[in-house]
Amino acid sequence: MIVVGAGLVGVAAAWWLQSHGHRVLIVDPGGGSEHGSGSGSGANLNGSQAALGVLMARVFHRSRGRAWRLRQQSLDLWEQWRQILEGRAHPIPWRPGLLLLASDPAELERQQALVTDPMRQGMGLQLWSQDKLAELSPAGPAAVGGLFSESDGQLDPGLTLHALLSDGIEAGLCHQSGRAVALEPRGGGWQVRLEPGGVAEAEWVLVCAGVASGALLEPLDVLEPMEPVLGQALELERAPNDAPRPTPPETLWNWPGAVVHGGVNLVPRPDLPGGRRFWLGATLEPGLRADPARLETLRELGGAAPPWLEAAHERGRWQGLRCRPQGQPAPLLEQVAPGLLLLSGHYRNGVLLAPASADWALRWIEGAGKRS
Ligand SMILES: Cc1cc2nc3c(=O)[nH]c(=O)nc-3n(C[C@H](O)[C@H](O)[C@H](O)COP(=O)(O)OP(=O)(O)OC[C@H]3O[C@@H](n4cnc5c(N)ncnc54)[C@H](O)[C@@H]3O)c2cc1C
Incomplete structure (x- = not known):
């Protein structure tokens, strides 16, 4: 074939x-x-x-229908495929854990409903309080709470x-x-x-x-x-002075995985040189042309960007096309x-x-x- x-x-x-x-x-x-x-x-x-390789299955907003089934099946298959490839010396870099931040009480209420949804029992979903979010280092974008999934996560697509x-x-x-x-x-x-x-x-x-x-x-x-929907994304590096020094690289991020805020993914990449880099994305731009101004808006996170994010240096930017039926x-x-x-x-x-x-x-x- x-x-x-x-x-x-x-x-x-x-x-x-x-x-x-x-x-x-x-x-x-x-x-x-x-x-x-x-x-x-x-x-x-x-x-x-x-x-960016973020896999969002367990936290999908619906719990039935084709889209729900495909997402659950796919996440299970990814786990199976990772094991097969690992055994054949072609490991897939995988970071488990996904934290969805709630920027307002209505979003938090929707997250609560997902945690108590009978279809999701045993899937490792937890609600995080503001106190728990305050333990994040570096601090996450401002939020009233969050939904953590231990089995969703992120892989490096390339x-x-x-x-x-x-x-x-x-x-x-x-x-x-x-x-x-x-x-x-x-x-x-x-x-x-x-x-x-x-x-x-x-x-x-x-x-x-x-x-x-x-x-x-x-x-x-x-x-x-x-139709094509263009997406732009950034690789950023935290400024040297945004954490007390000397900071061992392994303590630069205590995040439980990738963090999602208002549909924008923040993906720590401590595996990249220096341990301070992360990916941020992506824009949603119908058509084929990228608007550089959209990257500025992306970085602002709707006014919720923490100071370390505002101060981060750009290491790279890229774009690609999504195919939307x-x-x-x-x-x-x-x-x-x-x-x-x-x-x-x-x-x-x-x-x-x-x-x-x-x-x-x-x-x-x-x-x-x-x-x-
Ligand atoms: C910025 C950005 C961030 C994203 N983040 C995520 C994410 O976090 N999680 C997620 O699940 N998805 C994400 N996506 C969406 C995801 O990337 C796409 O849904 C996915 O890559 C589609 O894969 P594909 O193989 O169908 O298409 P593509 O990756 O576009 O591949 C199509 C291939 O077909 C080839 N081709 C085209 N024409 C021909 C031809 N005539 N003959 C032979 N070959 C041809 C092209 O060269 C290309 O290699 C993101 C997309 C973008 C743009």
């Missing part, structure tokens, strides 16, 4: 299919697997290399992509550099025309090309409306023609949902599937 697109969704599907004994070729024009390669003026078409691809290639996954320019039915299967040259044929083709998926399907009269819920997982599967439209949660999407494709191909 052929997987078109080597973002996290395509690589996860290729790896999972390969792990189940299928022969897989993955094609993608991109060579850069470096995280944040979308920095600079042009928009990075690859969402995965821009993502390193994860690399781990899955390397492990797959060692097991026989074929990876070819090339852009799919046409998909044509051929003898009960599909032919994929590639640029700069060549064709590949297979019984099954998985279209995992993110925002480019719609254009690939259009000539087949398959209309799957989707129009008129349908994310993600788009469907057979659009016999043997042709679409795995796209993951919008803001493609890192989280990559394993569940891969598993959906596996089940479909192995005959047990139905539209998710």
